[in-house]
Amino acid sequence: MTAVTAGAAGGSDAQPLRTGRWTRLSEWFALYGMSIFAALVLSAILVEATGGDWRPVVSALFDGSVRRPGRWGETLATAAPLLVVALGTVISSKAGLVNIGQEGQLYVGAAIGTYFGFLIGGPGPINVVLILIIGAAGGGLWAGVAAGLRYWRGVPEVLSTLLLVTVGGQAVAYGLRWEWLLLAPEGRRGNRNQVSEQLAPDNRLPRPDLFGNEFPLTVFIAVVLAVIVAFALSRTVWGFRLRMLGRNPRAAQRSGVSETRYGAMALMLSGAFAGLAGAAMFTGGGFAFGNYQMVPGFSANIGWTGLLVALVAYEKPLAAIPVAVVFAGLRTGSSFVGSTGVEGRITDVISGLLVLALLIPAAVMFLRDRRRARAAATERV
Amino acid sequence: MKMLIGLLLPDAGTISIDGRTESIHDPLTATALGIGMVHQHFSLVDALTVWENATLGDTGRLDPSATRDRIGEIAEQYGLVIDPDKRVGDLTAGLRQRVEIIKCLRRDPSIVIFDEPTSVLTPEESEQLFESLRHVVAAENRAVVLVSHKLDEVLHATDDITIMRQGRVVDQRYSTDADAPTLARAMVGREVSLRSERAALGIHSPDDTDLGGTVPAKTDAVLPATAQPVLRIDRAIAHDADGVVALDEFSLEMYPGEIVGVAGVEGNGQRALGDVLSSLLTLSSGTVAVDGTEVPTGRSGAMAEAGIGVIPEDRHDSGLVLDMTVAENLVLVDQSRAATRGLIDQRRLNAFAEEMIEQFNIACGGPNAPMWSVSGGNQQRVVLARELSQEPKILVAAQPTRGLDVGAIEYMSHRLETAAASEVAVLLISSELEEILELSHRIIVMHSGRIVGEMSRAEANFETLGLLMGGTAA
Amino acid sequence: MTDLLSAVYEIFSSESTYLNGALFAAFLAFAATGEWVAERSGTLNISVEGMLLGGAFAAAMGCHLTGSVAVGLLTAILGGVLIAGVQAEMSHRLAADQFVVGLTLNILVLGLTGFLENEIAPETTLAGRWEIPVLSDIPLLGQALFGQRWPFYILYLLLPLSWWLVYRTRWGLELRSVGENPQSADVSGIDVNKRRRQSIYYAGLTCGLGGAFLIFGHIGRFEDTIVGGRGFIAIAAVIFGGWTLRGTLAGCVIFAGALSFRLSIQGLGYDINSELLQALPFVVTIAGMAIFAHRVRAPAALARPFIRGLR
Secondary structure (H helix, E strand, C coil): CCCCHHHHHCCCCCCHHHHCHHHHHHHHHHHHHHHHHHHHHHHHHHHHHCCCCHHHHHHHHHHHHHHCCCHHHHHHHHHHHHHHHHHHHHHHHHCCCCCCCHHHHHHHHHHHHHHHHHHHCCCHHHHHHHHHHHHHHHHHHHHHHHHHHHHHHCCCHHHHHHHHHHHHHHHHHHHCCCCCCCECCCCCCCCCCCCECCCCHHHCCCCCEECCEECCCHHHHHHHHHHHHHHHHHHEHHHHHHHHHHHCHHHHHHCCCCHHHHHHHHHHHHHHHHHHHHHHHHHHCHHHHHHHCCCCCCCCCHHHHHHHHHHHHCCCCCCHHHHHHHHHHHHHHHHHHHHHCCCCCHHHHHHHHHHHHHHHHHHHHHHHHHHHHHHHCCCCC | CCCCCCCCCCCCCCEEECCEEECCCCHHHHHHCCEEEECCCCCCCCCCEHHHHHHCCCCCCCCHHHHHHHHHHHHHHHCCCCCCCCEHHHCCHHHHHHHHHHHHHCCCCCEEEEECHHHHCCHHHHHHHHHHHHHHHHHHCCEEEEECCCHHHHHHHCCEEEEEECCEEEEEEEHHHCCHHHHHHHHHCCCCCCHHHHHHCCCCCHHHHHHHHHCCCCCCCCCCCCCCCCEEEEEEEEECCCCCEEEEEEEEEECCCCEEEEECCCCCCHHHHHHHCCCCCCCCEEEEEECCEECCCCCCCHHHHHCEEEECCCHHHHHCCCCCEHHHHHCCCCCHHHEECCEECHHHHHHHHHHHHHHCCCCCCCCCCEHHHCCHHHHHHHHHHHHHHCCCCEEEEECCCCCCCHHHHHHHHHHHHHHHHCCCEEEEECCCHHHHHHHCCEEEEEECCEEEEEEEHHHCCHHHHHHHHCCCCC | CHHHHHHHHHHHCCHHHHHHHHHHHHHHHHHHHHHHHHHHCCCCCCCHHHHHHHHHHHHHHHHHHHCCHHHHHHHHHHHHHHHHHHHHHHHHCCCCCHHHHHHHHHHHHHHHHHHHHHHHCCCCCCCCECCCCCHHHCCCHHHHHHCCEHHHHHHHHHHHHHHHHHHHCHHHHHHHHHHHCHHHHHHCCCCHHHHHHHHHHHHHHHHHHHHHHHHHHHHCCCCCCCCCCHHHHHHHHHHHCCCCHHHHHHHHHHHHHHHHHHHHHHHCCCCCCHHHHHHHHHHHHHHHHHHHHHHCCCCCCCCCCCECCEC
16 A cells, blocks of 8 residues: 555565464364254254154154165265266356356256267167266256356356256257157157156166165266366366466466366366266166156256255365265155155255355354454555 | 554554544544545546545435535635536546545545545646645645655655654654655665665655666667567557547557656556556457567467566456465466476475575465465565566566555565566556656656657656656647 | 237237236346345345245245235245345355355245245235226236236336435445445445345345235245246346346346246147247346347446455
């Protein structure tokens, strides 16, 4: 500002992290603990207020997610696409983009993968890989529409990705009306009128069986992807430049990171992950996800929930792994909640409240850090 | 100063006004206590009109006609004529400051604070400003605080002087008892001998005239017509975000080893010039060429790749990524020195950062400290370190010493001169004439996006530059 | 081709097109007006969808418990403002990311209202129809604009009120300055985040009214699909309208046209694929933004959080 006020500039060496690692850590735990507790208590109150009892609900959640035979396999099978969607979201948020259309990208990607899978119909293992790749490409393309709108027409991607969810959903449903697109031929539709053919058994992702719990190979793919994404973002030049773009687009532009190129790439990559998740749900999904058939509503909110996983994991790919499992557990557990007389959608409420609760500690810590830093280095220009 | 208008809270101590102790916890209280501030960087909202801006921060019902009338009154009283219905974004810097002053005066403050008011004014306009300040003090019994680092200004326009250094009052005296050297000594804390410091403090000394002797006198000697210009800007026309012409047929050639000073009142296209050379702005027409090769404007990274280093006017805008670490900021433009085959080598990155931190004396909590935790002066050093480590052919320094303390100014000036000595062409964009006169070999003056004057250092003096800056002699 | 032309003619000459169009447009306008105010202060609330749904549910509950539409209107406002409160306090006091908060709120409210609807199943009634004498007899448009159920007419008060608030009051001036240049506004002594919170609360209020209008003035009962993404179309209308109230309204009318086209053409017995018709309003919205988004100037600080001392 002026020579006068800038006096402190030379010497002060601001270090907000000096407050002590342990105090910080315990603060962190206390804040998170309190927030989560508050969210759970609120949910319990809600159950009680509508005439239910919260204890059997909790018990049912545990039964449905891990305790009953075969259930934790189911939970992992659900966690895998959630994780993949979340990883894609992490990539686009790192680049400073708000992609909230994963639900549509997943659905469209899965449908395009399905279409080409049946069209080409090669030998089993090859076709599975093909469906996965084409599914990813399809999701990427759908996100690419939003990227194009953003970088050439100035339409905020927050809105375009979102509006494209509905458009994508209707487009796939349209495809399920015509035999030359996705609809199964007469006689192979069962009693449904909008359904694709069923994927042949040798065209499916293997489902290994561990201790009576079977889950698709997607689980391993997802974990490997998480490690790759974590590495790519933190250790490669590409990740470095992506982060630069996300944090300061003008500095990035000056330094040779084209907002259009990197931004569009990040958005499409994010869509590709969603598409991959969709294709994986189709080829390895089992009964929970359409039973190897493309149907209306196939995406089953996995895109939305995966987005929440990413939000909770705070742009950290590895942290997304446990978060995905928790959210998958809430989901698989919810099917058991109905038997307690409480509406299963309570789990939607619980996850929503959990996410909101988890936003608070991080925001509080952020503000605190900034304040401390500012106190340490009052000089600002 | 921020404390007085309530933007910053004191940790200890008290503020007394008319003998009463007051606590100022936000800008509104400050206004109520009769403190008004005219900010260095305007507190105006471009999209609003003059009268809307003037009434911003008041309380009570919004009354457009009364506000307009009051603006008229003030305009008459102080000779600050302005159209209350104009959009502030359309005004020149000088007029904008007028709005700022009106905004401040219409609340009848008993204490008026001016924070570095002359950086956006031509010398002539500054003169007028100080005259009306005198009037305010004499005729209306208001107190005026002038915050400035230009000693001439301070000596000339004030009655008493308080000198601050590192947040402490180091000296207090009457203007009539003070002279430039003593003030300078008090400000810096030691005898001021270097010319750059004197220039930074805005002292004209008698030996100014023979500066040519001490500066490495390259200018005239090294500019034969045969030399290849390292940077050539040819008839550049650029528009800013609102479509206003920011550069108008701007042409410039630069040769290795020279420092070209771009003088001009702020807001006359300097920012656009810096932005073009940072690949942030695309020219509507005209070309930029480095070493005879044309560089596409507005393509990300093209300018940096061609060898143009930039110390931007606002380092937070395009110079730094505050949420990344110091080490990462040091390789923002070119990661190759810390990476092999697309992978970042943390050890090499840290080693490089350590080296830079030592070489440029950057005070920070180590290579992995987040950039936002580093103080402003040291942030500027990070930018400088990065740009110089790129070994640029051309270094653009836009207002490089703004907001720095005297020691840092000296350091920056020294670095720029060293860079020029090693055959880098330095483009110094500054609104501080003293700085321009001090460092440049050649000076161009910008007004309304055009070059309105060009001269060697020897031909230049305060008065001619001042006239050109005002656009009068153009 | 002649078939299509006659269909279009039939649609434009049928009173029900305008009646439906006005219903859709009014619903969008309730939401878009509040969102417009909020965006002028520099916030971009994608929680509009949640506020609408919450408002609608609260309206249904109010009516369910008391049997009164007027009470339902009040509870709807409460519901909208409550959700706005979560958004405002979290994003503009705690500085959590506004999109993250908004998105989570949308999902939470959807789950919550769906859950409660199944548990409670609120019973609601439609509000009475008020025919404005003379005006409602205007051909084609009369019924659409002056023959609606009474909550519709709240809009006629809300629109000028919002305009007056933003352009003619000190609050509005401060709001606009906060949306354009929060740093300057701060220096001038305006509490930036407070103004932004207030603008979000205002959006909560209008969205609450919008939800109530949907229940009492249009549909008559609550379902969790009742809003169906139209909150986002309302946001698009603000962008489409270049952040002016007039433009925003124009956006609402155009997007509502696409929504009612769908109903009309089916009502007239034309067989057009229902999926494509469902997608139509969204496609029109996206196309509208693609054409206009880059031609208009957004509030300079739109969607940029303000923390003092931090850019």
